[in-house]
Structures are given as C-alpha cells and as structure tokens.
Amino acid sequence: MQCLNKKFTPTLYCNTHGVPSRACLLTIRNLGIDVDLKYIDVFKGQQNTPDFVKINPLHQIPVLHIAEDNHILTESRAIMMYLATFMKSSLYPTNDLNKRALVDSKLFFDATTAHPAVKSFINQIIRVGVKKMPSEIRENLKTLLNTLEYFLSNSEWIAGNELTIADFAILASVESIKCWGATFNEYPRLNHWYERCRPLPGFTENHEGARKLAEKMAKLLDEPLWK
Known part of the structure; x- marks a missing residue:
C-alpha cells in the first residue's frame, strides 16, 4: 500500500477470538487498509513459540509489524491510534x-x-x-x-x-x-x-x-x- 508518500506494508499478528485483536481489525476494515494477517492460535500456545517471542517477548497479541522500517508496535489501542494517524483519518482527530x-x-x-x-x-x-x-x-x-x-x-x-x-x-x-x-x-x-x-x-x-x-x-x- 502506498500512503502519505510512503510505502506501507503492515502485518498484524492477531486472533479473532481476542477482544484487542478484534478492535484492531475493526479499525483496519474501516480505514480500508490492506494488511497481511497472521493468526496466532493462543489455545495451541503459538504465542509462546521462539519465533513469536522474538516479535513480542510479552507473548501477547495483537502485534503490528511494518516491514519498511522493521517497526514493531504492541498494544491494541496504540496500534489503532497509529494506523488512524498514519492514514490521516477523522476516525482519530488530530486537528482538534x-x-x-x-x-x-x-x-x-x-x-x-x-x-x-x-x-x-x-x-x-x-x-x-x-x-x-x-x-x-x-x-x-x-x-x-x-x-x-x-x-x-x-x-x-x-x-x-x-x-x-x-x-x-x-x-x-x-x-x-x-x-x-x-x-x-x-x-x-x-x-x-x-x-x-x-x-x-x-x-x-x-x-x-x-x-x-x-x-x-x-x-x-x-x-x-x-x-
């Protein structure tokens, strides 16, 4: 995705059972962002695998990864604020x-x-x-x-x-x-x-x-x- 003169390739690690993941997904759908979704099955312990712990040592989802600058963002509300701000969306007003x-x-x-x-x-x-x-x-x-x-x-x-x-x-x-x-x-x-x-x-x-x-x-x- 090209937005605000910057290439933007986000990946969201999430689980649709989880409330925080669903809040992020609602934000993504309403912003119209193309995101690569990687589902983490917490009931199978996938949040504890070495590969995921490298992404988030707290073993928590959701996690947003921006490939261009290898930026990793945790905490659902911070992710929502970041995405809406990046898109300059009125869903998160910045001028008032x-x-x-x-x-x-x-x-x-x-x-x-x-x-x-x-x-x-x-x-x-x-x-x-x-x-x-x-x-x-x-x-x-x-x-x-x-x-x-x-x-x-x-x-x-x-x-x-x-x-x-x-x-x-x-x-x-x-x-x-x-x-x-x-x-x-x-x-x-x-x-x-x-x-x-x-x-x-x-x-x-x-x-x-x-x-x-x-x-x-x-x-x-x-x-x-x-x-």
Missing part, C-alpha cells in the same frame, strides 16, 4: 485537541475498565476453570453496561457525535457480552448505538470471532453465560 482528548479518554477507559471486566469474565472460565461465575464478576459487567449507557446519553457515538476508533474498541468488548446472551433491553441508548454499528465494515467479522469464543466458553460452564 479536545476531540482527540475525548477519544483518548474513552480508549483509556476501555483499557482500564471495559476490557478488564470482559477479560476477567473470560479468564474465570478459560484459565481459572470455574463452573459457576462469581457474582461480582457478573456485576462488573452490568456496571460496565450502565456506564456505557451513561456515555451515550449526550452523544451519538462513544466519544462524541462522530464515529471514532473509540467505538471500535468498545464494540469489540460489547460484542463479547452480546454473544454471551445479553439483550441490552435495559440499555436503550447502548442498544441504539449497537444497531448503528451493524453496517460498519468488519462488524460481521467481529461478531463471528466473539461468537466462536462464546461457544467455547459455554461448553465449560455449568450455567448460562448470561443471566
């Missing part, structure tokens, strides 16, 4: 400091609150091996949904009245909860936002990744994923 700061605040919210709540739910089943979900883990997710409902009380999108990469970060987390069986009937603004996201490029890909992980989790739990 206040708008960009609002997007940043929601990305950090996702990193510190939204994704950890979702990740904790996943890890209780996949890593800890619980058969019944602790009530506080479920309550954290409901608190998250209430917070997102509040965010949307004064804006059309997560970080203002325009679509931004903050919506992709949150959509990846929200799609997981949706695939666990949440209906969002109690959260009309969130539900309206979710329905507005349906036509976005990458929406189906995001859903399919979340759905496959939900099916795997449901087989390991002795109660419904969502209740």
Whole structure:
C-alpha cells in the first residue's frame, strides 16, 4: 500500500477470538487498509513459540509489524491510534485537541475498565476453570453496561457525535457480552448505538470471532453465560 508518500506494508499478528485483536481489525476494515494477517492460535500456545517471542517477548497479541522500517508496535489501542494517524483519518482527530482528548479518554477507559471486566469474565472460565461465575464478576459487567449507557446519553457515538476508533474498541468488548446472551433491553441508548454499528465494515467479522469464543466458553460452564 502506498500512503502519505510512503510505502506501507503492515502485518498484524492477531486472533479473532481476542477482544484487542478484534478492535484492531475493526479499525483496519474501516480505514480500508490492506494488511497481511497472521493468526496466532493462543489455545495451541503459538504465542509462546521462539519465533513469536522474538516479535513480542510479552507473548501477547495483537502485534503490528511494518516491514519498511522493521517497526514493531504492541498494544491494541496504540496500534489503532497509529494506523488512524498514519492514514490521516477523522476516525482519530488530530486537528482538534479536545476531540482527540475525548477519544483518548474513552480508549483509556476501555483499557482500564471495559476490557478488564470482559477479560476477567473470560479468564474465570478459560484459565481459572470455574463452573459457576462469581457474582461480582457478573456485576462488573452490568456496571460496565450502565456506564456505557451513561456515555451515550449526550452523544451519538462513544466519544462524541462522530464515529471514532473509540467505538471500535468498545464494540469489540460489547460484542463479547452480546454473544454471551445479553439483550441490552435495559440499555436503550447502548442498544441504539449497537444497531448503528451493524453496517460498519468488519462488524460481521467481529461478531463471528466473539461468537466462536462464546461457544467455547459455554461448553465449560455449568450455567448460562448470561443471566
């Protein structure tokens, strides 16, 4: 790909089951970037192979590799910010400091609150091996949904009245909860936002990744994923 007078050949190491990978893929699809995708199966331990550890010693995905300058970037939100900035996209505003700061605040919210709540739910089943979900883990997710409902009380999108990469970060987390069986009937603004996201490029890909992980989790739990 040729962009901004620079040859650009990116590779994304990812797994469509993972929330951070799906957030990056949503960003890539909406930016219209041609990316070489290399899928890392974390359930088979491919993140622990010597070749991958050379790329990211933390054994984590996603990872973005830019061939031209051998640049390696980790952390999903940093990858999203980098790609949108590189493309000079309004999805990550750079000319208005206040708008960009609002997007940043929601990305950090996702990193510190939204994704950890979702990740904790996943890890209780996949890593800890619980058969019944602790009530506080479920309550954290409901608190998250209430917070997102509040965010949307004064804006059309997560970080203002325009679509931004903050919506992709949150959509990846929200799609997981949706695939666990949440209906969002109690959260009309969130539900309206979710329905507005349906036509976005990458929406189906995001859903399919979340759905496959939900099916795997449901087989390991002795109660419904969502209740």
